[in-house]
Amino acid sequence: MDTATIPRLSANEVAAYRRDGYVIPRWRLSAAKLSVLRAALDRLIADNPEIRPEQLISAHLKAGPERTRGSQAFLDFARDPALLDVIEQAIGPDIILWGCQVFCKPPKDGMEVPMHQDGRYWPIRPLATCTAWVALDDSRPENGCMRVVPGSHRNGHVYSHRKDTRPDLALDLVLEDGQVKMEEARDLVLEAGQLSLHDVYMVHGSNPNRSAKRRAGVAFRYMPASSLFDRALYKPQTRADGHVVDFTNRPIFLVRGKDRAGNDLAAGRA
């Protein structure tokens, strides 16, 4: 089924997203769309040999403050009207695409993504985002699929995280123990071309990839344009491994509706 014919989320899917903080919708990308994104992934990896493939931040920007030499194909897909219809059901009609990260775990040494809440990292107030995580490879427990704690978003609370700069972690903030029932974590098993949606408060992460199969996904970050992408909240950061995050100068895109919060939509444009 092509994205042009993607049905909107069913009432049950919307209810599951609200209840659990994530959902795997029924639909999937067409083989053609998937192969465009997989080709973009191959180019992205070839063009960015100095960046770990789990840390390809701003993969949709050809050139940006975060060093990645990205691909227009990701930006084009992020604007697909049928995908936006789905996102609209999650966060409403005014939508800003503010991020796009590739998390590609190579075979054998794919990094762990420690359990975390996205909201701990992001300069969005009020805090809100729906991530569409598109599987570019089959994503299973053996190759480090995402793991989620259903319902952990429900009280809209950002739990405490500790800094952990081990080089084999793709992110450096880890949820402190004892706040969320980790024994309730579930694997998000996806075939290439399927996707999951998750809420900014939901606790999630993924194990290292020790298998012989690559596990790649691309995460598109959408916020309601009633929230502010507050560029002054966090200074640009370069981690010890050279991985750069710069919210100050990152371009963001109004992809549907109107900006309602005075967002700076011109910053970072060439």
Ligand SMILES: O=C(O)CCC(=O)C(=O)O
């Ligand atoms: O790809 C992964 O394993 C983790 C992705 C993630 O943390 C995210 O999209 O917020």
